[in-house]
Amino acid sequence: MNEEESFLMNYERRRKFLSLSSSCIECEACLEVCDTFAVTQDLLKSPMGRLKIANKIFNDEHISDDELKGIYTCTLCSLCDQFCQKEIPISEIILESKIKLVEKKLGPLDIHKKITLGVIEKENSVNGNPEDRLNWIPEEYLKNELFENKKSSTLLFLGCMSSFRVKESASASYQLLKEGGYNFKIFRKEPCCGEYVYSSGDLQLSKKMFQENFDAFKKAGIKTIVATCGGCLYAFNNVYPKYVDGWDIEVKHVMQVIHELYQQKKLKFKRSEIEITYHDPCRTGRKLKNIDIFDEPRELLNNSSKILHEFSKNKEFTPCCGAGSGIRGVDSSISIKIGKKLFDELKTEIIISSCPLCVFNFNYVNYKTQAGIKPIYITEYLLEYLEK
Ligand code: SF4
Ligand code: SF4
Known part of the structure; x- marks a missing residue:
């Protein structure tokens, strides 16, 4: 693709995003599912608020430092996309607004x-x-x-x-x-x-x-x-x-x-005497095109634990661990509060995830809140119960 074609494609894409973000009817349904809004109660850190900021960015209007932070504290977890009453691809629009900010040299932070x-x-x-x-x-x-x-x-x-x-x-x-x-x-x-x-x-x-x-x-x-x-x-x-x-x-x-390998009987696991909880990372399910990693971890963990617990919201509705899209560096207090919100729901000491970033953030949250939770990456847990 030459430069002119690429410019035209960009222009068309932005027009499409601008029209989509303008179609928000401010019904506020998305506020209920966004964790960055839940832990801050700041509309600039909500899907609806971020759409308004994106609109200003696409229209080349001035945005404040707080609005800039509103865009950069989105975890891009995509949960809001599933609940938007107008089916607006909110997280895609937020990402596109960041791309425009970088082009205008107003981003990244x-x-x-x-x-x-x-x-x-x-x-x-x-x-x-x-x-x-x-x-x-x-x-x-x-x-x-x-x-x-x-x-x-x-x-x-x-x-x-x-x-x-x-x-x-x-x-x-x-x-x-x-x-x-x-x-x-x-x-x-x-x-x-x-x-x-x-x-x-x-x-x-x-x-x-x-x-x-x-x-x-x-x-x-x-x-x-x-x-x-x-x-x-x-x-x-x-x-x-x-x-x-x-x-x-x-x-x-x-x-x-x-x-x-487990189905082919090349790997076998023993059952432990412990109860564990599995957390679905957003980038091993909801955010993936054409695949999801929901059943495989559950089958393996069910067979290698006393009881496998679930969060009240899981699989495609899983909440973000609190660290997506680099927000820990922008405002770590949000990451801690989102992680702690998940911890408060736990009935077990051990939380297992299939993403090292989730494990890393959960460890950080545990250190900061002294919650007594043990985050473990899934293969580390399974290796412990491998039958040799
Ligand atoms: S992508 Fe996630 S963090 Fe960002 S606005 Fe939507 S629900 Fe909130
Ligand atoms: S759910 Fe969709 S239409 Fe309703 S406020 Fe949120 S972004 Fe706007």
């Missing part, structure tokens, strides 16, 4: 610029030391690991969170796949998927990252990507196909593969 600089310099979005990237690989595997030189067209993509901040999720996923005899490889220097940069509104940089990553995957002969993180999964499944010409890579969540 300083925190996003700092993290984006880290992505460029350190190739990860969590300020991890590049030298520590592979610290999570168990010693017995490290000496034989061939990385990208291994003969396999399947890549286990750990992502920045699993590699640096919730290493148990990387290590346990890797070990379970090895135990199940699954053929895969990992990259010695894995790139950032670009989801953080994309959701901050920097479309130009994220498109460049998507293309470079696709080229690297192709060079390594990758036909299937298995992701441990909801954010990476969402990026590869929903966003890359939109922006990368010729994207033809199959995308799976690690739970789908573990479940396949």
